[in-house]
Amino acid sequence: MKNDTQSHSPYLFIGPLTQCLPMTSLNVKGALKDEDLPIISNAGILCQDNKIKKIAEYEELKSEALTRNARFIVLEGDYVCTPGFIDAHTHICFAGSRARDYALRNAGKTYLEIAKAGGGIWDTVTQTRKASLKELVELTAVRANTLLQSGITTVEVKSGYGLSIKEELKMLRAINQANQNTLADLISTCLAAHMLPKDYEGTAEAYLGEISAELFPILIKEELTHRIDAFIEESAFSETTIRSYFEKAKAMGFDITVHADQFTTGGSKVAVEFKALSADHLEASSDVEIKLLAASNVIAVALPGASLGLGCDFTPARKLLDKGGALAIASDWNPGSAPMGDLLLQACVLGTFEKLTNAELLAGITYRAAAVLNLEDRGTLAPDNLADFNLFQTDHFNEIFYQQGKLKPSFVFKNGELIQNDSLKTHL
Numbered sequence: 001m002k003n004d005t006q007s008h009s010p011y012l013f014i015g016p017l018t019q020c021l022p023m024t025s026l027n028v029k030g031a032l033k034d035e036d037l038p039i040i041s042n043a044g045i046l047c048q049d050n051k052i053k054k055i056a057e058y059e060e061l062k063s064e065a066l067t068r069n070a071r072f073i074v075l076e077g078d079y080v081c082t083p084g085f086i087d088a089h090t091h092i093c094f095a096g097s098r099a100r101d102y103a104l105r106n107a108g109k110t111y112l113e114i115a116k117a118g119g120g121i122w123d124t125v126t127q128t129r130k131a132s133l134k135e136l137v138e139l140t141a142v143r144a145n146t147l148l149q150s151g152i153t154t155v156e157v158k159s160g161y162g163l164s165i166k167e168e169l170k171m172l173r174a175i176n177q178a179n180q181n182t183l184a185d186l187i188s189t190c191l192a193a194h195m196l197p198k199d200y201e202g203t204a205e206a207y208l209g210e211i212s213a214e215l216f217p218i219l220i221k222e223e224l225t226h227r228i229d230a231f232i233e234e235s236a237f238s239e240t241t242i243r244s245y246f247e248k249a250k251a252m253g254f255d256i257t258v259h260a261d262q263f264t265t266g267g268s269k270v271a272v273e274f275k276a277l278s279a280d281h282l283e284a285s286s287d288v289e290i291k292l293l294a295a296s297n298v299i300a301v302a303l304p305g306a307s308l309g310l311g312c313d314f315t316p317a318r319k320l321l322d323k324g325g326a327l328a329i330a331s332d333w334n335p336g337s338a339p340m341g342d343l344l345l346q347a348c349v350l351g352t353f354e355k356l357t358n359a360e361l362l363a364g365i366t367y368r369a370a371a372v373l374n375l376e377d378r379g380t381l382a383p384d385n386l387a388d389f390n391l392f393q394t395d396h397f398n399e400i401f402y403q404q405g406k407l408k409p410s411f412v413f414k415n416g417e418l419i420q421n422d423s424l425k426t427h428l
Helices: 058-067 099-106 111-116 120-130 133-149 165-178 204-221 239-251 267-273 287-294 304-310 317-322 343-354 358-364 367-372 398-402
Strands: 012-020 040-048 051-057 071-074 080-083 085-087 152-158 185-193 227-231 255-260 278-281 299-302 326-329 389-392 411-414 425-427
Touching: 012 058, 040 058, 051 058, 080 398, 085 343, 085 367, 099 111, 099 304, 111 120, 120 165, 133 152, 133 165, 133 411, 152 367, 165 185, 165 204, 185 204, 204 239, 227 239, 239 255, 239 267, 255 267, 267 278, 267 287, 287 317, 299 317, 299 367, 304 343, 317 326, 317 343, 326 343, 326 358, 326 367, 343 358, 343 398, 358 367, 358 398
Parallel strands: 012 071, 012 080, 085 152, 152 185, 185 227, 227 255, 255 278, 278 299, 299 326
Antiparallel strands: 012 040, 040 051, 071 425, 080 389, 389 411
C-alpha cells in the first residue's frame, strides 16, 4: 500500500556498492557504447523523504551519513546498482486467458485470422467486461507486484479491453485503485481506440467521436489519465480515421502515444505528425519509417515480448539507434501476443538479435523509458529523483545481461523503501 511521505523523515544510507550506474548525462537519442556509461565504484547512496539526496564514494559519504544520524544498510559482498526499471507499455489490467490463441498461432493461424474468427482482442474484451471492478483491481495489483519484485518500479498500464464508455471507465478506475494497492507506480493510458467493438453498430468514425466527446471529459474530471493511445492497423483504425480523434485529444491537453507499424506501416507517420511521445511496436517499419522517426522526437518503443509471442520480426532497434533515433524497451505484457511479462529477459533477447550494447539495453528500460512517460523524476540516480533502484548481486553490470534475464535484482528499493530484504545486514 502507498503511504504519504512524512516530512523530515530519517536518512537512509546504503552501501558499499561495487558499481553504481546512475545513467546520468546520457543522450535520449542515438546509439550508446558501454564505455559511455558513467560508473561510480565503491559507492554509497544517501536517501531521505523518498528521494535520493546524494551518491558518492562510500567512505566519503559515510561520514556525512553519520552526521545526519542516518539508518545504515550495510551490504556484504558485491552489488551493482541500477535505477529502478520502467515498463512503459503494458496491458496488465485484464481478465481471462488466451491460451487457445497461442495454440492456434503455433498451429499456423495468423494473428488477423484468429481475430476474425472471434479470438484476439475481442476475446479478452468479453472476459474483461464480465469481471467486476474489484476483480480487475486485484488482478492488476497482483501483476504489478510481480513486476515490482523483478525491479520494475514504474509500470504503464493501458485500458482497451472495455471498448465502451462504461467499461473503459471501469478499467481506468481499476488501474487507479490498483495503484493504491502496490508500491509500484502505475501510469494509466486510455486505449479505448484498441479496435472497433464488434457490438458497436455504427462506423469507426462514429465510435471515436462518441469516445472523444463523452469519455475524454470524464477522464479529465476524475483525473483518470492524461494519456491517449490508439491502434493503427488493418484490424483496428486507419491513419485517416484516427486523425480527428487525436486532434480532439491534443486540444484537450492529453499526451499521445501510438500502437504503430505492427503488421503494416502508417502508424509511425501519424505518431510523428501529432508529436506523440512514443510509437510502439514498429516491427513492420521500413527504412522510410525509421528515417522519419529518427528525425523526430518520437521515441520508438520495442516490444520484444510481442515478437516472441507472435513469432514475427523484432523492432529494427539497431537501425533506429544508428539513424539517431530514441529507443525504449517494454514488455507489452498482455493476455494475447505477449503473456510472458518478463522485461529483463525480453530486453536481453532483443539485444542478442538486434546487436544492442548493454548501455542501450539499460537505457531502454530506465531513463529512455521514463521519457516515453514524460517523467523527469526517475530513470536516473540523481539528487532529488525518486529513490527507485535495484541491487544485483554481482561484481559487474555486464553479468545482468549476460545471464539473459536469469539474474534478477536481489533487492529492490521503491521510494527509498526496501521491497526485498532477505539477507541484508541492517544497522539501526
